[in-house]
Amino acid sequence: MKELMLIFGGVYGGLAVVFGAFGAHALKKKFSEEQLKSFETGVKYQMYHALLLIITGIAFPFLQISQQIMGWCLILGVFLFSFSIYGLCLSSAYGKKIRILGPITPLGGLLLVIAWVLFTINAVEFALYL
Template identity: 45%
Template sequence: MNKAIVGAGTLFGMLAVILGAFGAHFLKVRLPEAALDSFRTGVMYLMYHALFLLILGGMDVLKVRAKRTVFYLIASGTFLFSFSIFALTTAPLAGLDLSSIGWVTPIGGLLLISGWTLFGYRVFRGLN
C-alpha cells in the first residue's frame, strides 16, 4: 500500500510541475487572468496533496485500513478538484463549454476535506 501511495504522490508532483510550467509559459498569454488564477489554484492543490501523499506513504502511525481510506479520499479528491479546474479553465481554448461539469470541483473538495478530517481524527485520537 505504501508503494501505491508514494507512487501516486510522485505522479501528482510530476504533473504539478508539468502543468505549472504549462500554465506559466503557454497559458499565460492565452487565458484571462481570472482563469489563469484558477488554473494556478488547481496546480497548487495538486502539489500540496502530492506532498501529503508522499508523507502519508512514509508514515507508520496509521493502520493499513485507515491509511488506505485516507489515500483513496485524498487521491480521488485531488483528481476531481484539480483536474476539473484544469478542464474548466482550458476548455475555451478548444472552443468547448464544460460548464456542465462545474459540480465536480466541490465534490473533489469535499473528498479532500473528508480525507484530512479522517487523517486528523485517526492520528490524534489514536484510533488508527
C-alpha cells in the same frame, strides 16, 4: 497501499510542476487573468496534496480502514478537484466550456476535506501510541 500513495504522490507532484510551467508560459497568452488564477489554484492544491500523499505513504501502515479511506479520498480528491479545474479553464479558454466539470470540482474538494479529517484522526492516534 503505501506504495500506491508514494506513486501517486510522485506522479501528482511531477505533474503539478509540469502543469504549473505550462500555465505560466504556454497558457499565459490564452487565459484571462481569472482563468490563470483558477488554473494556478488547481496546481497549488495538486502539489499540496501530492506532498500529503508522500507523507502519509511514509507515516502510516495503511492497515486500518480509516487510513485506506484517507488514501483513496486523497487520490480521487486531487484528480476530481485539480483536473476538473484544468478542464474547465482549458475548455473555457477555447470557447467550449465543459459545464459538467463544474459540479465535479466541489466533490473533489469534499473528498480532500474528508482526507484531511482522517489524516488528523490517524495522526493523533499515532502520536498517542508513541
